[in-house]
Amino acid sequence: MALSLFLAIFVSCEEDNSKDSPLTNFVGLQAFANVEIAAGTSSTVEGKVYASNTSTSDRTFTLIVDETTTTIDAENYTVPTTVTIPAGSREGSFQVAITAIDLGTSGKEIHIGLAIQADTNMAVVSDIGALNVLDGAASTQFVIKASELCTLNKVLIEISTDSYGSETTWELYDQDLNIVANGMSIR
Template sequence: MKKNHFFILLFLSLFIVSCSEETPTPTNINYISFQASDYSFGVDIGAENTRTVKVYTANVSDSDRTFNIKVDTDATTADATAYTVPETLTVPAGKNLGELNVNIKDISIGDGKKLVLYIENTDDLLTGGKITLNISRICPENEVVLKIAFDSYPEEVSWTLKDSSGTIVEESKAGAYDGMTGETEKKFCLTDGTYTFEILDVYSDGAGAYSLSYNGGYIVNSDGTYGAGESTTFTVQK
């Protein structure tokens, strides 16, 4: 029995040594990655902003290292004239952090655009995933956010937003969401005042959950069982 214990312990010792020799430690891997997969990038209305995206390496070198930065044009929806992205990124000697300064102008942002970046692979470099910069305009007034989760008939839903005088501020007519799935988001930048939001369904059977939020709370949060429609009056003030 003692001999069996001896051989078992010997086997485990050899196994552990073998694993430690074959598995490289993270600091030996030439690996680089963006700080996250998503990044919120706000742009002032009628202006431009520069923000810093961080990139980390798994190891530290005694010399500067330069990496190529690419734009995924297939996944990017931002206007090509709206953004400026450096072609390279340098991680200084003795550091594992590099900074990429991206500039975006308020050009055709509308309800939001995306700029997707990636680090170019090389034979001796492992890279993390892409980063998506979610671009939106910064509202200097009161930002109200509408979210709609579509049911099987998104073309049936329509809505209007009116000010206190009854003037339409924004609207979406029936059929505008035809063919869409999942969820949509719309941001309103409203001056101080009272507004009425009305949502309608063509066939009077509700058209998916929706919510209006402002200043960290819900104005309305509906499960979608509103029949032909419903309206909500609310006031915003900075």
């Protein structure tokens, strides 16, 4: 017993190089937010940015809207150009304003990424453009799903499938035979 304890204590004598890892100084975004907005009105959604470490000075990062995956019309939302993490904190926040025009009850999305200047000595967790990528370290994008507030009865559709659920599709029609909801590839 004494011999095995002695070996466990002295086996791990290597130098700790964890400060050299890119995972020790990174920044990423909150992953997801849902919001329902009454038709023709506006709402504000708070987004968060998180850093792995604190700093003695404020850190400012650029917010980027991914226009290739964003489905809300650009004139119906406002995203600030930057977000700041205050000195001594590991978290900052920003406000996204959305106007409910043509959102539908299924909703539309805004995809927001993050960029930083090279001189900040931080790695960015992001998918957008040619930014640095740290897969799995934090959220790659902040996705806001905004939908029109449904003032009618909501419906939950539950479909039980066999092993081939990915081959299943469904459609829901109103009284005039217009499709009001549909889905594909049930897992």
